[in-house]
Amino acid sequence: MEEIVLLGFGGHSKSVIDTIERQNEYKIIGVLEKKEKREAKYRGYRCIGGDEKLEELFKSGIKHAFVTLGFMGKADIRNRIYYTLKAIGFTLPVIVDPSCLIAKDVSIGEGTFVGKGAIINADAHIGKMCIINTGSILEHETKVGDFCHISVGTLLCGQVQVGDNSFIGAGATVIQGIHVGSGSIVGAGSSVVKKVDDNTLVYGKTVKRL
Incomplete structure (x- = not known):
């Protein structure tokens, strides 16, 4: 070992x-x-x-x-x-909890952690150094950039894209095909139904540049 x-x-x-x-x-x-x-x-x-x-x-x-x-x-x-x-010169492995359900064609970058009960569906791509936290669902063809945190119970519907260095709060939902820009924060429990620009805070009905 x-x-x-x-x-x-x-x-x-x-x-x-x-x-x-x-x-x-x-x-x-x-x-x-x-x-x-x-x-x-x-x-x-x-x-x-x-x-x-x-x-x-x-x-x-x-x-x-x-x-x-x-x-x-x-x-x-x-x-x-x-x-x-x-x-x-260190190697950073991918650490995935055995309780996760991950499709066979999913790619996950080095240093990423996938927590208990997460589901990552077909043809999804996760960047390096991400946290995919407990019970989150990343549907088919989702793309999550490097250094992102997808919080507990988050739902990313099919073909969602999340840019580098972004944070998606607990229980948030991003609907099909939406793009969340790099460096953005989606607040806990929020529903994202339209494109989020880079470096933007979305929380409920609030949209604010960071």
């Missing part, structure tokens, strides 16, 4: 840890975090330092890493960590 180091010790990390254990493909050696969170622990896993240990770990033979820091309202932190890991 190959070893993997995780980056980020919050609520999202617990979901990822549970899925990694259920997959039984990687052995978690520990979690990297900033100083104020280094006392955190979960299921026997502990913080083993911060980002400064990455090169040392890679040289020691740890070749796999995974970002377990959530979206946190913006994508740039996860983006920065991803490119730091790639510059060192």
Whole structure:
């Protein structure tokens, strides 16, 4: 079993840890975090330092890493960590919970996490470093760009496109064929029935440039 180091010790990390254990493909050696969170622990896993240990770990033979820091309202932190890991040489696997239903022709980019009970239907394409969270449904031919967060219980109908660095809130619905622009936020429970421009907040009846 190959070893993997995780980056980020919050609520999202617990979901990822549970899925990694259920997959039984990687052995978690520990979690990297900033100083104020280094006392955190979960299921026997502990913080083993911060980002400064990455090169040392890679040289020691740890070749796999995974970002377990959530979206946190913006994508740039996860983006920065991803490119730091790639510059060192780490491989970021796709982590998919065994409870998911995923069509055989779906493509999923590196570093993406797919949580419990998610359904991804035929000919869908998911970019790198995405979070496809618990119970979300991505219908046929959906396209989700890089560094996106598709929240719990979200429904993306067929042929929906979501641009890079976007956040779709819990329980939101995006109807058939709609395009959500890059860097946009769709608020929890919203129904999106027309195109969303880049860098736009949609929440209920509110549409606002970010």
